[in-house]
Amino acid sequence: MDPRDTRSSYVPLPTTADEAATTSADSSRRRRHLLVGATSSLLLLLSLLGAALYMSPQNGADHEPAVLKSNEQVQPTVLKPAVSRGPLDGVSEKVSGVRGPSNSFPWSNSMLQWQRTGFHFQPEKNWMNDPNGPVYYKGWYHLFYQYNPDAAVWGNITWGHAVSRDMVHWYHLPLAMVPDKWYDINGVWTGSATVGPDGQVYMLYTGSTNASVQVQNLAIPSDLSDPLLLQWTKYEGNPVLTPPSNLLPKDFRDPTTAWFDNSDSTWRIAIGSKDDSHAGIALVYKTKDFISYEQIPGLLHKVAKTGMWECVDFYAVSASISSANQAIDTTVLATMSNSQDDVRHVLKASMDDDRHDYYAVGRYDAINNKWKPDNAEIDVGIGLRYDWGIFYASKTFFDPVKQRRILWGWISETDSEKADIRKGWASLMSLPRTVLFDIKTKSNLLQWPVEEVDQLRMNSTTFTNLTIDTGSYFRLSASRAAQLDIVAEFEIKNTTLEKAVEADEEYSCATSGGAAGRGLFGPFGFLVLADESLTEQTPVYFYVSRNSNGSLKTHFCHDETRSSKATDIVKKIVGNVVPVLSGETLTMRILVDHSIVESFAQGGRTCITSRVYPTKAIHNAAGVYLFNNATAGPITAKSITIWEMSSSNNRSYNGNDGEP
Ligand code: DQQ
Secondary structure, three states, rough: OOHHHHEEOOOOOOOHHHHHHHHHHHHHOOOOOOOOOOHHHHHHHHHHHHHHHHOOOOOOOOOOOOOOOOOOOOOOOOOOOOOOOOOHHOOOOOOOOOOOOOOOOOOOHHHHOOOOOOOOOOOOOEEEEEEEEEEEOOEEEEEEEEEEEOOOOOOOOOEEEEEEEEOOOOEEEEEEEEOOOOOOOEEEEEEEEEOOOOOOOOEEEEEEEEOOEEEEEEEEOOOOOOOOOOOEEOOOOOEEEOOOOOOOOOOOOOOOOOOOEOOOOOEEEEEEEEEOOOEEEEEEEEOOOOOOEEEEEOOOOOEEEOOEEEEEEEEEEEEOEEEEEEEOOHHHHHHOOOOOOEEEEEEEEOOOOOOOEEEEEEEOOOOOOOOEEEEEHEEEEEEEOOOOOOOEEEEEEEOOEEEEEEEEEEOOOOOOOOHHHHOOOEEEEEOEEEEOOOOOOOOOEEEEHHHHHHHHEEEEEEEEEEEOOEEEEEEEEEEOOOOEEEEEEEOOOOOHHHHHOOOOOOOOOOOOHHHHEEEOEEEEEEEEEOOOOOOOOOOEEEEEEEEOOEEEEEEEEEOOOOOOOOOOOOOOOOEEEOOOOOOOOEEEEEEEEEOEEEEOOOOOOEEEEEEEOOOOOOHHHOOOEEEEEOOOOOOOEEEEEEEEEEEOOOOOOOOOOOOO
C-alpha cells in the first residue's frame, strides 16, 4: 500500500456521530496527497510499517470468544430475577450505564462477540464486579471477585476464583464462597486476604445478612496444603464484627488487608463508612486472632461531603527508592515510624457517590490512629484518582515474589444491560498494575502494567522522529488492531512553543471540545479502534495549555464521544492533568484490547481506562492513526513502537486437585 493513501489533509473532526458520517464521506472526496512535512525516508518507513502491520501474524491475535460462537444465534440469557440491587439494599446499583429498551442499537452477534477481550481478566460468563482478596499463595496468584453465577447483571453475589502463575494466564476455578448463611445470604460481598506469619490465610469479607445488615465475616482455607485454596470454611462464630451503633447498618463494609502493629502486637484493619453529615470515614479495628475485634477510638480519616467510602485500601510505599521492588509489605511494615522520611502511606476509597477511586498520599500516625494527607487540598475524594476513566472498587496486594505492590480495579460496562445480557457477560478487571510512589514529583503514584504483560507482545513496528504536521492525521495500521500495546514519546519543539504565547489555562479534558477541539499545542496523539472513514475512533491524546504566567500544563485525555455509532452506550471525554517535569518529553502507553482501552501517561502518573463498543471499527476494520490538531505547529513523535498482543487464552479448571 502506498502510504500516501493513508495520509490526509486535516478535516475538523466532527462533533456528533451523524455528523461524523457526513464529514468523513466529504473528507474522502476531498482527500488529497499529503501537504506537509513528508520526506522520502518517512514514506519508505510508512510503507514498511504498512507491510508489517498488514501481514497476518504467525501466531495470531487468536481471540476466541468463550460465550458466543460464530454463526451461533444469540439467545437471551435466562435470568433469575436479580434481587437486592439498589441503594435500598445498601449499595448503589451495580448495573452498566444504560438501562431499559429505549434507543437500543441493533447489535449483531459479530459486534458483540468482538467485545470480549483477549488479555484482560474476565470470567467465562456472567456478571463480575470488585476484585476480592488478591493474594500470592504457594506459587499461585489468586484473584477472587464479586460474581453472579446466574446472570450478566448484579445479584446473588458469590466469590468467583481464578489462579495464575503470572497474573496474565488464568485458570478459572470453582466458586470460592456462596451466600449460604444467614450472615451473608444477601451476598458474599467484598473482602481482603491477610497471610499471617505462620502461613494462615485470613479472609475477612462483608456479608449482607438476611436483614440486609452489613457485617464482617471470617473465612479460612479448608486445606492449607492445597495451593489452589479451592475450599473455604466460614468461621462458625460469624459475624466477627457488626456495625457500630452510631452508623447505619447498611454503611459498614469492605474490610482491608490487616497490618501488624508492633506496639501492642495486634493486627489492624480499616473499614469504610459515612457519618450522619455525609462525610466519608475510615474506622480502624484491632485484633489478635481475627475473631475478636476492638474498635480503636477516633477515625483513621474523614473527609467532609464525600459520602460512603467503599473498598478502602491502606498501604505503605517507599518514598526514597523508585524501582519495581520498592514496595513495602504492609502486613509487616505498615507502622514504620513516620520519622522515617522515606515512608508514605496511601489511603484510597471508592466513592459510592460518584463511582470513582480516589487516593491521597500521606503519613500514618499509628499511635494516635490518624492518617494525614501530605496536601490537604488533594485529600481522599477531592483530589487524585487512580484512573480518570472507568475504574472502581480496586484493591492492592503485596507480591512477596517480586516484592511489589499490585493494583486490580473493576472495569464495568458502559453499554446497555440488554446488550450485556445478550453477550452473556459483564465487566472486566483492569490489567494488574504495579504501584510505586513517584519520587520525582513526590505527590502522586505511578501505575504501570505488571512486566508479565510484556510477554504477550508479538510483532512490533517502530518509528523514530516522525513529524506530524498541524492539522494532519495518518494511518499506522488498518488491521489486527484490536489487541495492541503502543508506547510513544512526543516532543513539541521549542520553536513551536515560542511561536505562541497566548494563555489557554481554562482547558480541561472533560469540558473541552475533545479531540476535535483545536488549541495551540494540542490535541495530538493516537486514534485507536478507528475505521477507515474515521466515523468511529477513540482518540488518546495530550493537550498542552499555557498558564497566564507562561508555564505549560499537560493534559492527558480519552475522547469516547465518537468511539461508536451506537446510541445506547455512555460516551464521555475523560482525563486529567499529568505532571511533566523540566526536561521530560511527553510519553504515553496505550493497551487496546477489544472493548477496553487502558492508557498511561508519563510512566503512569495519570491513567485512563475507557470501555468502547465500536460497530464498524472492529475485526480487520479497526485501525490506528496518529493525529495532530494543534494549531501552533508540528509535533514530533520521537519514537513509537506498536506491538500486536497475543491472547492469554485463559482455561477452565479441569477438576484435578493440585495443578489445575
Ligand atoms: N461492591 C460490593 C460491596 C462494595 C461494592 C458488593 C463496591 O461490598 O462496597 O458487590 O462496588
